[in-house]
Amino acid sequence: MTYKAKLRVWRGDDESGDLKNYEVDVNEGEVVLDIVHRLQATQAPDLAVRWNCKAGKCGSCSAEVNGKPRLMCMTRMNTFTEDEVITITPMRTFPVIRDLVTDVSYNYAKARMVPAFAPPADLEPGDYRMAQVDVERSQEFRKCIECFLCNNVCHVMRDHEDNKASFSGPRFLMRIAELDMHPLDTVDRRQTAVEDHGLGYCNITKCCTEVCPEHIHITDNALIPLKERVADRKYDPLFSVASLFRKGKEKRAAAPATPKG
Amino acid sequence: MATTGIDAPGRAKIAAKTLRTDRWWVQPLFTFLALTAFVVYSTWRVFMNKYYYSDPYISLFYSPCLAGSCVPGAQFAGAPITWWAFSPALLIAWIPLAFRFTCYYYRKAYFRSFWLSPPACAVAEPHGSYSGETKLPLILNNVHRYALYLGLVLNVILTWDAILAFRNPDGSWGHVGLGTLILTLNAFCLWMYSLSCHSCRNAVGGRITHFSKHPVRYQMWTFISKLNTHHMRWAWVSLSTVVIADFYVYLAASGAISGSWV
Known part of the structure; x- marks a missing residue:
């Protein structure tokens, strides 16, 4: 035929x-x-x-x-x-x-701006121990095949070339979310998500999720949870006050400065 | 149309703003019409300031009825706001408005269908610049959780209203009219919409990094996550039941329908 x-x-x-x-x-x-x-x-x-x-x-x-x-x-x-x-x-x-x-080198430049996975200083490679329930959220994002269709369809850059300097697109915001949810990562990535990677530009129109060939729920499982984590720290005064009294409060350091893409 | 986007130097020179061949405009058009219809209807009802109570039913736009001008029977907690001179609904309606306006689903809906930013995936938007949710007023979408908390309080009150709808005019229990069923269904749908919210998902457990140390919150997060996958559906269903419930009370209170079945 x-x-x-x-x-x-x-x-x-x-x-x-x-x-x-x-x-x-x-x-x-x-x-x-x-x-x-x-x-x-x-x-x-x-x-x-x-x-x-x-x-x-x-x-x-x-x-x-x-x-x-x-x-x-x-x-x-x-x-x-x-x-x-x-x-x-x-x-x-x-x-x-x-x-x-x-030429997709924009994506590689943005990838280099994401601070690398940072396990506790006293934990040697080979000694990592994690419960499955702690890592399975991040594992969904590891299905990414770096096709960059999500960044291609995102209107923040697609329709506004000037936003490329301050916005890393769903692919790398998802990478930040993946690391922020990682049980052994010691770096607080919420500040860099907003200031270096432009999380605030995302307006949840879900096109990244629609085109993902791996069917990763980029918006619901990465971008929105990351926005909520940022809101915990940046826009929620009650949460910030409560954190001061919380037992075992987070002791994560802010992400180090990264080279601009 | 945008000149710095798909027309930017270096990109493939293609004149068409989109090469999609499917009917991509249907969904944003439907969303625009449906949301516009809701805004028109709710505005009409909120400013009407009558036909919102028909014992034992009260319209959700007016509950809790806190103004001194509320009709007898509808008053909540003694209607303490006696100085209020406008429709009692204006004291309440901003809460569900704020909840839905900052909702992650409705943000997608109105950014696509009202602001065309973008109208559909891979369809160029008509704006020359874009700052998203980085500036006022849209940066206020980040306080969605506070609208959720207030919305949950309203849900409790609306659930109590639905329970009171099982009373007969003499105050005894056992009444079941069509309105009872509608108010109960509406309360259920509003709970499903609120609990499936992304901020709710974050609050119950999403913000935790070590689920294994918080097994109860992990179970709650797992449950809310399942609801969350249907958040859009509950957004539309609950919006529909809001209109149905309010219009039913309007019909009963205005005398358009009457009888023991009401």
Whole structure:
């Protein structure tokens, strides 16, 4: 069962570009990345596309298919009708290098700004002991494959380039939440979440959760809990007063200054 | 339209603000219409200042009725605010308004459908700049927990109102009218909406780092987390029951409906 799919693929670089029309054979069971590879093999050998695992685990083939941020390797062709025009573009939040390949170095710069995991000073590697219930919240966030679709779809940066300097996006706010919830982490990350990573810019519109290919509940389980933890410290005077009298009150240090991305 | 976003230098040159082909505008449009209808209805009722009590039922917009002008039977704790010259609902209605306005679900709803920020995922918003919840007034959304605490107090009172709805006009217990069922259902839905709140989830255990040292709070957090996954559903269901419950009291108090079944 083969048919010819109608594709519109963005071709260009950081100076100019346009959507080009192609017709490419499609076989049963194929995904968009298969069709892009066939296009590359048969009609457009100079088409630039980043890919690696073809299994939804490396996060390399992030793009936008019919305007929706998707992994091309996880977007099945049978979700489209045979006469439907399928538009494939690079991610629109990051600078384009060529064709479907974007420069995602913004994300690596922001990743370096997150203070590393900091276990107690007197705890040697190999001596970490944690109850499962204490780490399972953080484990959900470890499913992240660094596809950066969440940062790509986030309107804070997507629609406002100037916010990139002060906002790290859901991917790295989730990383901060992961560490803040970690039972052995000794650093208080609430201040850096607000001041260095722009937590206040998030307005809970949940697009990051909608596009996550790993189905991580980024907003409900990471961003909102992090906002609530910040509110405990920054916006809740009753909580702050109560903390003064709480037995075994937190003794975590503020996160150290980190290099700006 | 935004000129510094998807049109920013270096990004792929694509003129369309979105290339989505699905009907992405349906959900924000529905949300806009539904929330607007609620605001219009609740404003009408809050300023009406009549038809809010029909023994044994009281409208939730007016409960607890604290103003001296409250009709006999509706007064709460002796209606101590005797100097109040406006609708008694204005003393109360700001609490659920604050709770819902700062609610994490409704924030998504109104940012998308009213402020179009963004109208839908991967659809460019029409604003030239964006500061989110970093400045006044939207930074006040961070005090959602205080609105929750006040809302919980109201829930207790509305639950008591629902219990009182089981009384007959002579004060004896055993009355069950359609209004009794509606007020009880409404109280239940309001509890589910409040308990499934993200701030509630944080308060019962979310802020803890070592669940293993707090097994009771961990169980509470686990329970609230399950409710929390349906928070949007309870937001809409409870909004609907609020309107239904209030309109029913309006119909009964205005004499539009009557009979033993009421």
